[in-house]
Amino acid sequence: MPELPEVETTLRGVAGPFTGQVMLAVTVRNPALRWPVPVDLNSLMQGRRVERFSRRAKYLLAHFPHGTLILHLGMSGRLCIVPADEPAGKHDHVDFLFGNGHILRLRDPRRFGAVLWAVGDPLQHPLLAALGVEPLEDKFGGDYLCRATRSRSAPIKNVIMDSHAVVGVGNIYASESLFRARINPKPPAGKLSKPRCERLVREIKATLQDAIEAGGSSLRDFFGADGNPGYFQQQHFVYGRTGEPCRVCGAAIRSIRQGQRATFYCPKCQR
Protein backbone atom coordinates (compact mmCIF):
# COMPACT_ATOMS: atom_id res chain seq x y z
CA MET A 1 0.00 0.00 0.00
CA PRO A 2 2.37 2.71 1.05
CA GLU A 3 4.67 4.65 -1.12
CA LEU A 4 6.51 7.68 0.18
CA PRO A 5 3.57 10.11 -0.03
CA GLU A 6 1.48 7.81 2.07
CA VAL A 7 4.21 7.35 4.64
CA GLU A 8 4.62 11.12 4.82
CA THR A 9 0.86 11.50 5.22
CA THR A 10 0.90 8.89 7.96
CA LEU A 11 3.73 10.70 9.71
CA ARG A 12 1.76 13.94 9.72
CA GLY A 13 -1.36 12.15 10.93
CA VAL A 14 0.44 10.49 13.79
CA ALA A 15 2.70 13.33 14.93
CA GLY A 16 -0.21 15.58 15.89
CA PRO A 17 -2.06 13.29 18.29
CA PHE A 18 0.91 11.45 19.79
CA THR A 19 3.92 13.76 20.06
CA GLY A 20 4.66 14.28 23.75
CA GLN A 21 2.37 11.44 24.82
CA VAL A 22 3.41 8.71 27.24
CA MET A 23 3.41 5.09 26.05
CA LEU A 24 1.24 3.11 28.46
CA ALA A 25 1.50 -0.35 26.91
CA VAL A 26 2.62 -2.21 23.81
CA THR A 27 0.66 -5.28 22.72
CA VAL A 28 2.26 -7.59 20.19
CA ARG A 29 -0.25 -10.12 18.85
CA ASN A 30 1.90 -11.44 16.06
CA PRO A 31 5.65 -10.78 16.16
CA ALA A 32 6.25 -12.50 12.80
CA LEU A 33 6.68 -9.44 10.62
CA ARG A 34 9.54 -9.03 8.14
CA TRP A 35 11.83 -9.32 11.11
CA PRO A 36 10.71 -10.53 14.53
CA VAL A 37 9.23 -7.75 16.64
CA PRO A 38 11.46 -7.38 19.75
CA VAL A 39 9.93 -9.45 22.55
CA ASP A 40 10.76 -6.89 25.23
CA LEU A 41 9.21 -3.95 23.37
CA ASN A 42 6.66 -3.29 26.12
CA SER A 43 9.23 -3.11 28.90
CA LEU A 44 11.46 -0.97 26.69
CA MET A 45 8.81 1.63 26.00
CA GLN A 46 6.33 1.55 28.87
CA GLY A 47 6.07 4.84 30.74
CA ARG A 48 8.34 6.67 28.30
CA ARG A 49 7.38 9.81 26.40
CA VAL A 50 7.62 10.25 22.61
CA GLU A 51 9.67 13.33 21.92
CA ARG A 52 8.99 13.56 18.20
CA PHE A 53 8.25 11.65 15.03
CA SER A 54 10.26 11.74 11.83
CA ARG A 55 10.67 9.92 8.54
CA ARG A 56 13.66 8.51 6.68
CA ALA A 57 12.80 6.97 3.30
CA LYS A 58 9.69 4.89 4.01
CA TYR A 59 10.65 4.30 7.63
CA LEU A 60 8.71 6.10 10.35
CA LEU A 61 10.71 6.93 13.44
CA ALA A 62 9.30 7.60 16.91
CA HIS A 63 12.01 9.17 19.02
CA PHE A 64 12.15 8.40 22.75
CA PRO A 65 14.77 9.68 25.20
CA HIS A 66 16.46 6.29 25.36
CA GLY A 67 15.98 4.94 21.84
CA THR A 68 13.93 5.00 18.66
CA LEU A 69 11.01 2.95 17.46
CA ILE A 70 11.40 2.17 13.76
CA LEU A 71 8.25 1.34 11.79
CA HIS A 72 7.94 0.22 8.20
CA LEU A 73 4.58 -0.41 6.55
CA GLY A 74 5.85 -2.86 3.97
CA MET A 75 3.46 -3.44 1.12
CA SER A 76 0.14 -3.69 2.91
CA GLY A 77 0.64 -1.99 6.26
CA ARG A 78 -1.16 1.02 7.67
CA LEU A 79 -1.33 2.77 10.98
CA CYS A 80 -4.75 3.42 12.46
CA ILE A 81 -5.68 5.63 15.39
CA VAL A 82 -8.44 3.97 17.38
CA PRO A 83 -9.99 4.31 20.86
CA ALA A 84 -8.41 2.19 23.60
CA ASP A 85 -11.34 -0.24 23.68
CA GLU A 86 -11.54 -0.90 19.94
CA PRO A 87 -11.42 -4.67 19.33
CA ALA A 88 -8.48 -5.88 17.28
CA GLY A 89 -8.99 -7.52 13.90
CA LYS A 90 -7.24 -10.41 12.29
CA HIS A 91 -4.34 -8.40 10.91
CA ASP A 92 -3.87 -5.98 13.79
CA HIS A 93 -0.46 -7.19 14.86
CA VAL A 94 0.85 -4.48 17.16
CA ASP A 95 -0.90 -1.89 19.38
CA PHE A 96 0.74 1.10 21.01
CA LEU A 97 -1.50 2.48 23.76
CA PHE A 98 -0.79 6.08 24.67
CA GLY A 99 -1.73 8.28 27.61
CA ASN A 100 -4.29 10.16 25.53
CA GLY A 101 -6.50 7.07 25.53
CA HIS A 102 -5.82 6.19 21.91
CA ILE A 103 -4.11 3.26 20.31
CA LEU A 104 -1.72 3.55 17.40
CA ARG A 105 -2.44 0.26 15.68
CA LEU A 106 -0.37 -1.47 13.02
CA ARG A 107 -2.53 -3.41 10.60
CA ASP A 108 -0.58 -5.38 8.02
CA PRO A 109 -2.20 -8.35 6.22
CA ARG A 110 0.90 -9.39 4.30
CA ARG A 111 3.29 -8.84 7.21
CA PHE A 112 6.03 -7.30 5.11
CA GLY A 113 6.16 -4.44 7.57
CA ALA A 114 8.61 -4.04 10.43
CA VAL A 115 8.67 -2.86 14.04
CA LEU A 116 12.17 -2.44 15.42
CA TRP A 117 13.97 -0.72 18.26
CA ALA A 118 17.22 1.19 17.80
CA VAL A 119 19.54 2.42 20.53
CA GLY A 120 21.72 5.40 19.69
CA ASP A 121 21.54 7.20 16.35
CA PRO A 122 18.71 5.51 14.41
CA LEU A 123 20.17 6.73 11.13
CA GLN A 124 23.13 4.43 11.79
CA HIS A 125 20.82 1.41 12.05
CA PRO A 126 21.86 -1.15 9.41
CA LEU A 127 18.58 -0.70 7.54
CA LEU A 128 18.93 3.07 7.34
CA ALA A 129 22.66 3.67 7.13
CA ALA A 130 23.09 2.75 3.44
CA LEU A 131 20.04 4.58 2.08
CA GLY A 132 20.35 7.10 -0.73
CA VAL A 133 19.20 10.71 -0.74
CA GLU A 134 15.70 11.91 0.07
CA PRO A 135 13.92 12.82 -3.17
CA LEU A 136 12.41 16.04 -1.83
CA GLU A 137 15.66 17.42 -0.46
CA ASP A 138 17.82 19.84 -2.45
CA LYS A 139 20.67 17.37 -2.56
CA PHE A 140 18.61 15.33 -5.03
CA GLY A 141 19.17 17.31 -8.21
CA GLY A 142 20.04 16.71 -11.84
CA ASP A 143 23.75 16.61 -10.97
CA TYR A 144 23.21 13.97 -8.36
CA LEU A 145 21.08 11.73 -10.56
CA CYS A 146 23.50 12.10 -13.43
CA ARG A 147 26.44 11.06 -11.27
CA ALA A 148 24.49 8.25 -9.63
CA THR A 149 23.49 6.73 -12.96
CA ARG A 150 26.73 6.90 -14.99
CA SER A 151 27.91 3.43 -13.97
CA ARG A 152 24.49 1.84 -14.24
CA SER A 153 23.38 -0.34 -17.13
CA ALA A 154 20.02 -1.28 -15.61
CA PRO A 155 16.91 0.42 -17.02
CA ILE A 156 16.35 3.95 -15.73
CA LYS A 157 13.10 2.87 -14.09
CA ASN A 158 14.89 0.26 -11.99
CA VAL A 159 17.56 2.72 -10.92
CA ILE A 160 15.18 5.42 -9.69
CA MET A 161 13.53 2.68 -7.62
CA ASP A 162 16.88 1.64 -6.12
CA SER A 163 16.89 2.92 -2.54
CA HIS A 164 20.68 3.13 -2.52
CA ALA A 165 20.44 5.80 -5.20
CA VAL A 166 17.33 7.71 -4.14
CA VAL A 167 14.73 6.61 -1.61
CA GLY A 168 10.98 6.69 -1.71
CA VAL A 169 10.26 6.22 -5.42
CA GLY A 170 8.01 3.19 -5.52
CA ASN A 171 6.54 1.33 -8.44
CA ILE A 172 3.62 3.67 -9.06
CA TYR A 173 5.56 6.91 -8.87
CA ALA A 174 8.45 5.54 -10.90
CA SER A 175 6.09 4.99 -13.85
CA GLU A 176 4.22 8.24 -13.24
CA SER A 177 7.36 10.36 -12.93
CA LEU A 178 8.89 8.90 -16.09
CA PHE A 179 5.69 9.66 -17.98
CA ARG A 180 5.63 13.24 -16.75
CA ALA A 181 9.27 13.62 -17.77
CA ARG A 182 8.48 12.03 -21.15
CA ILE A 183 11.28 9.52 -20.64
CA ASN A 184 11.05 5.89 -21.75
CA PRO A 185 11.52 3.50 -18.80
CA LYS A 186 13.66 0.99 -20.69
CA PRO A 187 17.02 2.54 -21.72
CA PRO A 188 20.08 2.02 -19.50
CA ALA A 189 20.23 4.65 -16.79
CA GLY A 190 23.80 5.51 -17.73
CA LYS A 191 22.69 6.73 -21.16
CA LEU A 192 20.35 9.39 -19.81
CA SER A 193 21.55 12.87 -20.83
CA LYS A 194 22.11 15.56 -18.24
CA PRO A 195 19.06 17.61 -19.30
CA ARG A 196 16.92 14.50 -19.07
CA CYS A 197 18.29 13.77 -15.60
CA GLU A 198 17.33 17.31 -14.62
CA ARG A 199 13.85 16.85 -16.02
CA LEU A 200 13.35 13.49 -14.36
CA VAL A 201 14.40 14.85 -10.98
CA ARG A 202 11.98 17.74 -11.39
CA GLU A 203 9.10 15.41 -12.21
CA ILE A 204 9.88 12.95 -9.42
CA LYS A 205 9.73 15.82 -6.93
CA ALA A 206 6.55 17.23 -8.43
CA THR A 207 4.82 13.85 -8.61
CA LEU A 208 5.61 13.02 -4.99
CA GLN A 209 4.70 16.51 -3.82
CA ASP A 210 1.34 16.38 -5.62
CA ALA A 211 0.59 13.01 -4.07
CA ILE A 212 1.47 14.21 -0.59
CA GLU A 213 -0.86 17.15 -1.02
CA ALA A 214 -3.63 14.83 -2.24
CA GLY A 215 -3.03 12.52 0.71
CA GLY A 216 -2.91 15.36 3.17
CA SER A 217 -6.24 16.68 2.04
CA SER A 218 -7.97 13.43 2.95
CA LEU A 219 -6.17 12.75 6.22
CA ARG A 220 -9.39 12.16 8.07
CA ASP A 221 -10.56 9.51 5.64
CA PHE A 222 -7.17 7.92 5.66
CA PHE A 223 -7.31 7.31 9.38
CA GLY A 224 -10.97 6.39 9.47
CA ALA A 225 -12.06 2.80 9.80
CA ASP A 226 -12.58 2.21 6.11
CA GLY A 227 -10.92 5.27 4.64
CA ASN A 228 -8.77 5.10 1.58
CA PRO A 229 -5.54 7.00 1.34
CA GLY A 230 -6.00 10.21 -0.59
CA TYR A 231 -3.65 9.54 -3.43
CA PHE A 232 -5.63 6.45 -4.27
CA GLN A 233 -8.30 8.72 -5.62
CA GLN A 234 -6.04 10.75 -7.83
CA GLN A 235 -5.87 9.95 -11.49
CA HIS A 236 -2.78 8.20 -12.68
CA PHE A 237 -1.41 9.01 -16.12
CA VAL A 238 -0.17 5.51 -16.84
CA TYR A 239 -0.14 3.26 -13.78
CA GLY A 240 -2.69 0.46 -14.08
CA ARG A 241 -3.98 1.80 -17.40
CA THR A 242 -2.79 -0.86 -19.87
CA GLY A 243 -4.57 -0.48 -23.20
CA GLU A 244 -6.35 2.71 -22.18
CA PRO A 245 -5.70 5.92 -24.13
CA CYS A 246 -2.86 8.18 -23.02
CA ARG A 247 -4.32 11.28 -21.37
CA VAL A 248 -1.98 13.44 -23.45
CA CYS A 249 -1.79 11.88 -26.93
CA GLY A 250 -4.42 9.14 -26.96
CA ALA A 251 -2.04 6.28 -27.78
CA ALA A 252 -2.67 3.00 -25.96
CA ILE A 253 -0.75 2.69 -22.69
CA ARG A 254 1.62 -0.28 -22.64
CA SER A 255 2.74 -2.48 -19.80
CA ILE A 256 5.94 -4.48 -19.56
CA ARG A 257 7.83 -6.22 -16.77
CA GLN A 258 11.08 -4.81 -15.45
CA GLY A 259 12.84 -6.37 -12.51
CA GLN A 260 9.75 -8.49 -11.85
CA ARG A 261 7.63 -5.38 -11.46
CA ALA A 262 4.99 -3.99 -13.78
CA THR A 263 5.95 -0.85 -15.70
CA PHE A 264 3.42 1.32 -17.52
CA TYR A 265 4.27 3.86 -20.20
CA CYS A 266 3.05 5.66 -23.27
CA PRO A 267 5.03 4.51 -26.31
CA LYS A 268 4.40 7.79 -28.11
CA CYS A 269 5.01 10.36 -25.35
CA GLN A 270 7.95 8.59 -23.76
CA ARG A 271 11.01 8.26 -25.98
Add this chain to the structure above:
DNA sequence: AACGAGACCTGGCAGC
Protein backbone atom coordinates in the same frame (compact mmCIF):
# COMPACT_ATOMS: atom_id res chain seq x y z
C1' DA B 1 30.21 -3.08 -8.21
C1' DA B 2 26.03 -4.08 -10.11
C1' DC B 3 22.51 -7.07 -11.89
C1' DG B 4 18.64 -10.39 -11.68
C1' DA B 5 16.16 -13.78 -9.29
C1' DG B 6 14.22 -15.45 -5.13
C1' DA B 7 12.42 -14.83 -0.78
C1' DC B 8 9.10 -13.27 2.78
C1' DC B 9 3.19 -13.39 3.33
C1' DT B 10 -1.92 -12.88 2.53
C1' DG B 11 -5.88 -11.46 -0.09
C1' DG B 12 -8.35 -10.40 -4.24
C1' DC B 13 -9.64 -11.42 -8.66
C1' DA B 14 -10.02 -13.64 -13.37
C1' DG B 15 -10.78 -17.78 -15.59
C1' DC B 16 -12.28 -22.33 -15.78
Add this chain to the structure above:
DNA sequence: TGCTGCCAGGTCTCGT
Protein backbone atom coordinates in the same frame (compact mmCIF):
# COMPACT_ATOMS: atom_id res chain seq x y z
C1' DT C 1 -19.70 -22.38 -6.00
C1' DG C 2 -15.14 -23.70 -5.71
C1' DC C 3 -10.70 -24.41 -7.30
C1' DT C 4 -6.24 -22.71 -9.48
C1' DG C 5 -3.11 -19.50 -10.77
C1' DC C 6 -1.68 -14.99 -11.01
C1' DC C 7 -1.13 -10.41 -9.34
C1' DA C 8 -0.15 -6.79 -5.77
C1' DG C 9 2.00 -0.10 -3.85
C1' DG C 10 8.58 -3.19 -0.61
C1' DT C 11 13.14 -4.39 -0.17
C1' DC C 12 16.69 -7.57 1.75
C1' DT C 13 19.73 -11.44 0.52
C1' DC C 14 22.17 -14.27 -2.42
C1' DG C 15 24.55 -16.09 -6.58
C1' DT C 16 26.64 -14.65 -10.71
